[in-house]
Amino acid sequence: MKSLKSMKKPVIITAVSALAISGALFSQSTYAAQVTKPIQAVYNNIKIIYNGTEVASDAKTEPFLLDGVTYIPLKLAGTALDKKVTWDGTNKRVVIADNGVPIDQSTVTALNNQITTLTQELNTAKAANTTKDATIAQLQKDNQTLKDEASKNSSSTLKDLQKQLNKDYSDSYNTNSDITLDGNKSDIDVTIEMTKSRWDDLSDSRKESYLEDIVKDILKEYKDADIDGTVKNSSNRDKLATFSTNSRGDVTIKKVASSLDTSSIQRSLSDRYGNYAGVGFDFTVRGDSSKATVDVYVNSDDWNNKLTSNQRSNLTDGVIDQLKNRENIDRVEGYIRNKGNSSQIISF
Structure with missing residues (x-):
């Protein structure tokens, strides 16, 4: 059996009765005189869903259709949207307001x-930070001043030590050297300049002794210093x-590979061995002072047939x-190579 509500038929009500049910006011003008018109409202069990949830209604607040338009009582809409809806009968106004909690003046104050x-x-905190910033800036400035003074004093002391080292070692070991100190009391760089021939004339042990004597004199003044150094050719300042x-x-010495004057070396070899035991030789040299490769060019028949084993070894x-x-x-x-095609004959 169908429910009574689902069997509702269109009903005719007046605007006054509609206002009483829904809170809605139907009038032709805000200031016009009150009139009453018959309307035909259709109730068809219309539901209101807000954010997926059905808004409860009853017979007095149920939405209805009028000429194809759905009408919802303002109070019901206000409930769904969490708004406060009131009827100002004196001024004939519908008043909508937020459901906020009023704040009294004492709270605002x-x-x-x-x-x-x-x-x-x-x-106050900003002013304090400004004062602190100024203090930090002044401290940083004072610290830099102290560092500059310390560096200046250290540099001055290093220059005094440099003069003494040159006095003691410029002619020591027959080096005729010039010594320069750079850095500070904790990190000292030593540069020693002399001719390549004087450096090469020193044996490995004398080179080591010469440098260790200088280093130990520096450590007497700066016992905690890290000391590193370079020996340079005074003629062209190449590292030796x-x-x-x-x-x-x-001291640990590391020899620095230097470039070779290959043209000069090749000429020297040609002058000495260019015509050896009646056999003609040509020479090319490449590499540096740490490792060099020499190619000796000769006719393979001359190498194998005109030279004895001893002559080949002597060459x-x-x-x-x-x-x-x-x-x-x-x-x-x-490498001994064939002049004709540069093929290798032997290596040595």
């Missing part, structure tokens, strides 16, 4: 006072060697000896 207090505290030290003043040994001992090349490798 207290909040304003709190804002004023916090603003004052903030201004670098050295490092430990806390005891022991290769002589070439190596000249490059190592006269040109101060640490390591030498050589």
